Each structure stands twice: as C-alpha cells, then as structure tokens.
Amino acid sequence: MSGQEKLMKVKSACERGIWIALVCVATLSRFAAAQGGGELKFCLRMEPKTFDPLKVEDEASAAIRYLTGGTLVRVNRQTQELEPGLAQSWKISRDGRQITFHLRSGIAFSDGTPFSASDVAYTIQQLMDPALHSATGDAFRSGTGNVETKVISATQIAINFPSPVAGLDRLFDQVAILSEHSPRKEMAVLGAFMVADYKPGVTVLLKRNPNYWKTDEQGRKLPYLDSIRLDIQPNRDVEMLRFKRGELDLVNTLDSEYFDKLAATAPQLVHDAGPSLDSEQLWFNEVAKAPIPAYKKNWFRSANFRRAISEAINREDLSRVVYHGHAQPAVGPFSPANKFWFNSKLKPQTYSSDAALKALQGDGFRLENGVLKDKDGNEVVFSIITNAGSKPRERMAVLIQDDLQKIGIHVNVVTLDFPSLIERMTQSFDYEAIILGLTNVDLDPNGEMNVWLSSSENHQWNPQQKAPETAWEAEIDRQMRMQASATDPKRRKEAFDRVQEIVVEQEPFIFLINKNSLSAVSTAVHGAAPVILSPQTFWNAERLTVAAK
Amino acid sequence: MNLWRKLACVVLATVMCAAIAANWLAPAGYAKQYREATDAPPSHAHWLGTDEIGRDRFARVLYGTRISLLLAPAAALLSTLMAALIGGLAGYLGGIWARIAMAVTDLFLSLPWLFLLITARALMPLNVSPLFSVTVTFLLLGLLGWTTAARVLCTTAGAIRSADFVRQARALGISGRRLFWIQVMPNLKPVLYAQFWISIPVFILSEANLGILGLGVAEPLPSWGSLLKELESLVSVGEEPWKFVPLVLLVLVVMSFQLLLSAREEVAA
Numbered sequence: 127m128s129g130q131e132k133l134m135k136v137k138s139a140c141e142r143g144i145w146i147a148l149v150c151v152a153t154l155s156r157f158a159a160a161q162g163g164g165e166l167k168f169c170l171r172m173e174p175k176t177f178d179p180l181k182v183e184d185e186a187s188a189a190i191r192y193l194t195g196g197t198l199v200r201v202n203r204q205t206q207e208l209e210p211g212l213a214q215s216w217k218i219s220r221d222g223r224q225i226t227f228h229l230r231s232g233i234a235f236s237d238g239t240p241f242s243a244s245d246v247a248y249t250i251q252q253l254m255d256p257a258l259h260s261a262t263g264d265a266f267r268s269g270t271g272n273v274e275t276k277v278i279s280a281t282q283i284a285i286n287f288p289s290p291v292a293g294l295d296r297l298f299d300q301v302a303i304l305s306e307h308s309p310r311k312e313m314a315v316l317g318a319f320m321v322a323d324y325k326p327g328v329t330v331l332l333k334r335n336p337n338y339w340k341t342d343e344q345g346r347k348l349p350y351l352d353s354i355r356l357d358i359q360p361n362r363d364v365e366m367l368r369f370k371r372g373e374l375d376l377v378n379t380l381d382s383e384y385f386d387k388l389a390a391t392a393p394q395l396v397h398d399a400g401p402s403l404d405s406e407q408l409w410f411n412e413v414a415k416a417p418i419p420a421y422k423k424n425w426f427r428s429a430n431f432r433r434a435i436s437e438a439i440n441r442e443d444l445s446r447v448v449y450h451g452h453a454q455p456a457v458g459p460f461s462p463a464n465k466f467w468f469n470s471k472l473k474p475q476t477y478s479s480d481a482a483l484k485a486l487q488g489d490g491f492r493l494e495n496g497v498l499k500d501k502d503g504n505e506v507v508f509s510i511i512t513n514a515g516s517k518p519r520e521r522m523a524v525l526i527q528d529d530l531q532k533i534g535i536h537v538n539v540v541t542l543d544f545p546s547l548i549e550r551m552t553q554s555f556d557y558e559a560i561i562l563g564l565t566n567v568d569l570d571p572n573g574e575m576n577v578w579l580s581s582s583e584n585h586q587w588n589p590q591q592k593a594p595e596t597a598w599e600a601e602i603d604r605q606m607r608m609q610a611s612a613t614d615p616k617r618r619k620e621a622f623d624r625v626q627e628i629v630v631e632q633e634p635f636i637f638l639i640n641k642n643s644l645s646a647v648s649t650a651v652h653g654a655a656p657v658i659l660s661p662q663t664f665w666n667a668e669r670l671t672v673a674a675k
Numbered sequence: 676m677n678l679w680r681k682l683a684c685v686v687l688a689t690v691m692c693a694a695i696a697a698n699w700l701a702p703a704g705y706a707k708q709y710r711e712a713t714d715a716p717p718s719h720a721h722w723l724g725t726d727e728i729g730r731d732r733f734a735r736v737l738y739g740t741r742i743s744l745l746l747a748p749a750a751a752l753l754s755t756l757m758a759a760l761i762g763g764l765a766g767y768l769g770g771i772w773a774r775i776a777m778a779v780t781d782l783f784l785s786l787p788w789l790f791l792l793i794t795a796r797a798l799m800p801l802n803v804s805p806l807f808s809v810t811v812t813f814l815l816l817g818l819l820g821w822t823t824a825a826r827v828l829c830t831t832a833g834a835i836r837s838a839d840f841v842r843q844a845r846a847l848g849i850s851g852r853r854l855f856w857i858q859v860m861p862n863l864k865p866v867l868y869a870q871f872w873i874s875i876p877v878f879i880l881s882e883a884n885l886g887i888l889g890l891g892v893a894e895p896l897p898s899w900g901s902l903l904k905e906l907e908s909l910v911s912v913g914e915e916p917w918k919f920v921p922l923v924l925l926v927l928v929v930m931s932f933q934l935l936l937s938a939r940e941e942v943a944a
Binding site for chain 2: 443446447448507508509511517520521523524525527528538539540542543546549556557558
C-alpha cells in the first residue's frame, strides 16, 4: 500500500467517523428534544374561574382540569373509546348501581403524597356534597339517596349509587382525583402538568408534573413538554395575530372565516377535523301561552308546516356560503361525528322549494301574487331572531329569508342582544322563530336529557310542560327515560335511535348544519393530531413537543 | 367659487344622482344573492364585487347611500335644532334658566342610554319592515344626540348675550324675543353648522353599532353603517381595497358638504 493510498484510507475513515458523530449528535439532540419538549403556548379565551376540578363550569377551567387532573378513566378523544387511567380496570354491576375500580399502585401526587383508593373515596364524597353545587357531580345523581364509597384495599374501591346511572364509567372522564391528605389540596394533582404560576388576567403557567405516572412505548417518562403557558386573551383577532407572528403554538378552535384567511397564506398550519358535535338549528315558538296570534301558533304547531319550511331551506348553501364549506348539512339531534350514538339510518333533508310549496298547499296554503296565504287568507309572515354579533347566524338567517321568499313567505330578520333574546326565549315567549346553536361536549345522550324531556326548562320550542302536549313528545320522554335507566348499551342505543327518528319526523328543531372542528397548529409542534372532541388540539398534550424556534 | 368647491358640488351631485338612479344603475337590487360568487372581487358583472353572501356590493352601496343620505342628515337636523333651542335659549336667558337647562343636559348625559335603547327595542314589535326599523333608529339618535351640542351652544349664547352689540340693541329697546332671533341665533349659526356636520358621520356610525341591539338597519336593507361594519375584520382590508368604498364615500360626502358650507359662510361674512 502506497503512502498516498494510506492517506486516502485514513481520510475516508475520518470522513466516516465525522458522519457517524454527526448522526449520533442528531439522534441525541432529537432524544434530548423529546425529553425536554419545550414550552407550548396558547390562549385561554376567558379567565379560569376556578382551579378546583370539582367546581369546573367554564371552558378555561375545564382546559386546566384536563391538563392537570388525573382521572380514573379517560375517553380517547381520537377513537372516542374509554381507556384506563389511574384505574387499570373497572367493572359495573349488572344492575348498574355499582362500579368497582382496580387502581394502579406506586403513584404519587405532584407534591409527592401517595395516591390510594381513599383519595378516590374522598373525591367522590366531595363531588357529591350538595353544598358544593358541582356540575360534574350532578351528572352522577340518579335518584334519591346518597352515593356511597367502599374502600376494599389501597388499590380497590367500589362506588354505589342509589339508582342505575347510564353510561356510568364514561362520566369518570370528568372527575379529577383530589388528594385527601396533601396540604396543597386541589393544587396537588395526578395529571401530566401542575399549576406553577398564575397571574390573574394575564397568564397561567403549567409545569411538568415530576411524579406523573405515565410512560411512552419506549419507557420514557411523559409528558415530553417542560411547560405550557396559557395566556388569557378574550380577543380572537389578537389571538390570531399572535399566532401568525409565531408567539402562540396553537389556536384550539377557529371559525371558518379565520380558517380560510390563514389557509390562504399558510395552509400547513390549519386543520379541519371534519364535522363536530355542535349544531345550529331553527325552531318555532310552540308555547300555548305565547303572545303571538292564534293563527301563527297553528302554523308553528303543525308538523307539516315545519317540515315544509325545513324542505325549503337549502342546507348545502348554508354550509358552503356561510361556513365556506367547513360545515355539513345537519341530519338530526346528533352529528355523524358521534360515532356510537348517531342513527346512521337518517339522511339529511333534501332541498326542494317546489315540494315544500306542494306540501303547504296540501294544508290549505295558497300562493297569490308571490305571497303565501293560509286557508283563512292570512299572509305567511314571521320573524326570525338571533343573537347580534354572530355573523354566521345572521348570514344563515338572511339566506333562509331568501329561500323562504321563493315560496312566498316573508321573513323579518331581527338581531337582538343575547340577554334580550334569552328573556324572550325563556320568560316572555314573545318570539316566532329563533336560530341558535347547541354546543355539545358530551357524547352520551344523557347530557341532553334537559333538552328532550318535555318537562325540562331547555325543551326550547315548548318548555316546562306539565304533561306532554303531543303524543310524539310523550314518546320522546319515554324513550329518553328508557335510555337513561337501561344499562345495556344496545338497548340504550335502540331507544335513542327512536328519539332521533321522531325528532327528524316532527322537526321541533329544524337542524341546519353541523360545524366542522377547525384549528390551527404551528409546525413547531410535533405530535399534534387535532380531533373533533374537546380539547381539540391538545388532547394528547403529554405527547406533544415544541421545537425551539 | 374655487376649484375645490366646484369639485365638492360635482361629488355631491354625482353621489345624489347615483343614489336616486340606483334602480337603473343596479337593476338586480340590493338583496339578490349570487350564491355561486360570494365575496368576489370586482368584475364586469359586479363592479365592486360581492359581499359574503353574494350580494352585489355596488347595488348595496347605492341603496345604502340613499338611506344614509336621507336619514342621517334628518337626524342631525333634529338634534341640532333641539340643541339650538335648549342650549341657545338657556345661554341667552342665563341665570336660573341656564342652570336648569344644564342640569337637564347633565342628567341626559348621565342616563344609561344603552339600557334605555334596549328597552326601546324590547317595546318595538319584531315584525316590522326594515325601513320602519331604520327610521326609528335615526329618530332615536336624533332625539338623544343633542346634549353635547347644547352645552357648547349654551356657552356660546352666554358670550353673545353679554356682547356689546347685544347690550346696545337691548338699550335701544328691542324686545327679548326679537333679540334672540335677530341677534343671537344668526351668531350661533357657525356653531350650529359645525354641530350638524359633525353629527352626520357620528349618526351613520352609531346606526351601525346599534345593530348589536337589533335597532340598526334590518336585513336585507343596506346602509352606510351596515356596509362599514365589513371593515371590522381589519386583516382582510389591505387585501381587498374595494371594501373601503363606503368609507371613502362617507368622507367625500361630509367633506364636500363642509366645503360648500364654508363657502356660504364666506359669502355671508
């Protein structure tokens, strides 16, 4: 081997060495990035009202509870399936009155206090205390009598309810376990993060919980992120501006206008996860004592009239024009996004102004010089109210106004401030039709008992009925109670499928659209997979990392 | 008449003619929805593009001009007259009358008008035509907008009352009523004109803001106020300059009126 060959060999060996070293450095830095996952920054749109997970009612507090609270079970926001959390397994008794949890051992709260079954018992006792007025606790109240807990061992607990609770195990997704013995009370947490700093009106800083129990598939401790900075910012324009400037890493929910603006300049940042659980609907006032003319009440209480109006509304245009295509024509009470509970036999109402007019003519209505009149000669004129400031609802109302004009119906669109609208809707009943939306965070139909039961305050088209005023409302009441008391998921599904069929037949709510779940995530965030369930973008916060900018 | 004033005349005449001829210039009307061409840029078919639900923006500007040019000056006139009567008279009479008038003005200024307007909306029936709704809105604005102007006029009238020429006129035996109409009111004119012109854009914008109470122009009727609301989303304005047209029109019209007014003042002087 010549000297030159030797030199070449040494040179090539050196080059190889440098390459191997570079690869090692890159791998190590990636590993380091995974371990020190950076700081995730996004906005809360209101001040969190509480850090006590049992008292949560607002969106901001719910986000903090989600990130800091340890729960026995967790609904996977992507698959919508229930997964083990602090409980390794659980069992519901045949009568639906008892649930037994088998807990993980060796877990500690963020302040080092050990976790055991007595903490679960303590949390349930606190949650069910009537003096606490917990909205989370209300979901567990199934009848008269107390909820009792029985600590079987340090890792096993049974909870007994006075009556069967439908969908019992899923309700524990909202129950963050408190420490019985920690002096830090609700600030000692079992979730991936803990509250490290709070500046009212400015920011909430969450830091990684050093005692978090979860590890990833490679056995590395979760969460990857070092911290999460939640800036309190009610102004959406400012939030968008800061996101565009790179000061924020994600925007959890976007409206279609912002989405399109962002998509035009940075399509890689926006995510459309498809139809959400939220719906927008129109309904007529069917309250017997409402201060509106009797002939109008007759129209509004006629299922044929409601169906004809529904048929005359072009839902495809509502989705395309108002939501820029980021919405789907609604089918019924539940969105197709609710994989288990949606009745897949139901199809969206087809649009046909001719068919609508024909149906109305069958009921004695007639079109004279472009004006629809009822059989007594009254012109079909009514007002639709909606809340001022909601551009999508105002635009939907104007589109519906135009659609109904085609069949001779004159609609006056009135926008009102929200308190006035609520007063008309719930107190004076002085309105004819309303466009509003339902924000649905619960997959289970039990969450909508207060809407569908005829005796309920939120049975908006005709609330607080002493006895169901129509046969179909009586049938809905029966089916809703059946699904609420049955423990067999199949029987519950059959009952709620029937409810959905009746609602689509009778159209007390004319469901218009289901909005898509829209969000924006910076490319610096790794591991994000936006979904339709709340919290859309940070549901897997423990597995997110943020690359240094 | 200088070039600027001639230009002001041309602007006003053009705007008014276009508003009057809206039916011919934009035959499709302000409510027709071209749903296949929403938020479109200017084109041969739609000179100023279309709005978010596909309505021709040019037609809406023309019809909106008609509404706003008729009703906002009417409301401004009403409020200025009320201010002149209350403020001018109080300032001229002085003493206890001025104190009472100013106390009433202060009371009006301190009233929570937002809640009173909400009550007014609650008392109005829901099934009213958009034109009725907008007329009521401007009427309310006219009835409520006199207070600030009244304070200014009271002070000015007070100063005129103690001016030498008024003292001289009084010494010559001219009656108080005649003195008010012949000596005081003409001298209040510049302030009145200024208040009138200031009020017009204020009322146009107030009408837009009152939409939140359901008191503004009801859909589908357009007004400058409702068209200016489009500018709320500032992010899009830089990219879509044609959306500025209602704002440019408002500025041009108010400026033109003021130029013509100053010309009249100079002639009078």
